[in-house]
Amino acid sequence: MTRTQSLDTPPAWEQATAGIRPLHGMLGSSPAFQRMTDAIRLLARSDAPALVDGETGSGKELAARAVHYLGERRARPFVPVNCGAIPETLFESELFGHARGAFTDARGARVGLVTHADGGTLFLDEIDTLPAKGQVALLRFLQDRRYRPLGQSSELVSDARIIAASNRSLEREVEQGRFRSDLLYRLNILHLRVPPLRERREDILLLARHFAATYAARYGLCGHRIGAGLGDWLQHHPWPGNVRELENTVHRLVLQCDGDVLHDPQLPACxxxxxxxxxxxxxxxxxxxxxxxxxxxxxxxxxxxxxxxxxxxxxxxxxxxxxxxxxxxxxxxxxxxx
The missing domain is CATH 1.10.10.60 (Homeodomain-like)
Structure with a gap:
């Protein structure tokens, strides 16, 4: 409890989102949000590979987590990995592990991500950045769930569900020769689209109030209301960075606020x-x-x-x-x- 919250007052985030039940960290009530949550519940009923697409900052990982925790794998690990952050030469080692001495710097054996995610979900974000060699390795694993750690002769099996995500059109990547069509077919058995924030304008003030209450509580500040002028700006801003941009904006406004009403006369013209x-x-x-x-x-x-x-x-x-x-x-x- 923060120093500004009384014993008989609901937490700030509960007041900000009264009547709205979050779905594993996702919050909204717009028609676009409801369509997405319906699709998430449908995906959670299956173990098939799935592809999540959406713009940067729209909440693709949150959607994948919701699929995992609403399904029967919820008691097993959810393992997220950003494909763009793994060097091409290390991808197979990261994904499948390696035996001691498999390569120059392999001073000890290492368990791969598919082993960590066994029985759970392996979330491959930015799948479009996967190099050609990594695409082949992933395709081979998706075919029969068998894999061989580098430097090891015997095969292993992992029951990890694969959910991949991209902020680019993989169909276009296939057309331009940067992504394998057979891998796309393997991944895109089930599909989920995360809508950008501009398609969820009814959720903007709801999310802004939630973020304001969350950060006010984090820093032990009084609850903040959204000023009328700021509210109008928030609803009309195009939000190219989507929910992540909105959260960062509200975070900054909370830290800069010297009262109980959030406003910012220095916001750029909408x-x-x-x-x-x-x-x-x-x-x-x-x-x-x-x-x-x-x-x-x-x-x-x-x-x-x-x-x-x-x-x-x-x-x-x-x-x-x-x-x-x-x-x-x-x-x-x-x-x-x-």
């Missing part, structure tokens, strides 16, 4: 707001031009095309009126009687 401003400016210019043309047409008609008389009637300079006539392409001759 592209949606800029578009609205441009549209308003354009509409205003069109309205002014339409008024000018109608008014010029009226005074020129009343004076029979006499520019000097029209300028006096309009109470403006003759040269200024002439510039307006030229701007709108009005010919004085059309107003003179034949």
């Amino acid at each position: 592209p949606v707001d800029e578009a609205r401003a441009r549209a308003f400016k354009r509409a205003k210019a069109e309205a002014i031009a339409s008024f000018e043309r109608r008014y010029l047409d009226q005074v020129m008609a009343e004076t029979g095309g006499n520019v000097s008389a029209a300028a006096r009637l309009a109470q403006t300079d003759r040269r200024a009126l002439g510039r307006l006539l030229k701007k709108h392409g009005l010919d004085c001759g059309r107003y003179r009687a034949g």
Whole structure:
């Protein structure tokens, strides 16, 4: 309990998410979120390999964890690994392990990730970064779940479920020759799409309040409300970094806040707001031009095309009126009687 929380007050995150039950760390109530959670529950009923796709920061690992912990493998390990962080020369050793002396630096035997994940789930993030040799090794394992640690003659078997994730289109990677089509078919038996935050706009303030309460509790601060101006900005920001970007933004705002209302006058202009401003400016210019043309047409008609008389009637300079006539392409001759 933080120093600002009384004994009869619910925790801050419970107040921020009242009525909303998180799904293994995932929070939302939007239609897009509900469709995703329905798909997660469906994937959790099976042991087949699955492919998760979604933009950076959208929550692919959280979705994979939810699949694991909602399924029958929940009591066994969930082992995440970022394929992009493993050097090409070490991938097979990391995945399948090695015997002592298998290569120069192998001073002792090492158990691979598929062994650690036996009976559980091995989550391969950024699968699109897997080098060609690693793709072949993974494909071979997916075929019969058999593998051979480097430097060892006997084969082993692992009952690890494979869930892979990518923020790129693997179909496009296959077309461009960077990813094996047969591996894609093996991985993509079941598919889950994690929607970007811009498709979950109904969840933005819910998530922002949750993050604000979480970080306020972490630092022993009072609970924070989202100011009206900030709330409007949050809902219209495009969030290219998705939920991760939103969380980091709210984290910073909590640390910078000197009251109980979160606001930030230094937030960058929202592209949606800029578009609205441009549209308003354009509409205003069109309205002014339409008024000018109608008014010029009226005074020129009343004076029979006499520019000097029209300028006096309009109470403006003759040269200024002439510039307006030229701007709108009005010919004085059309107003003179034949």
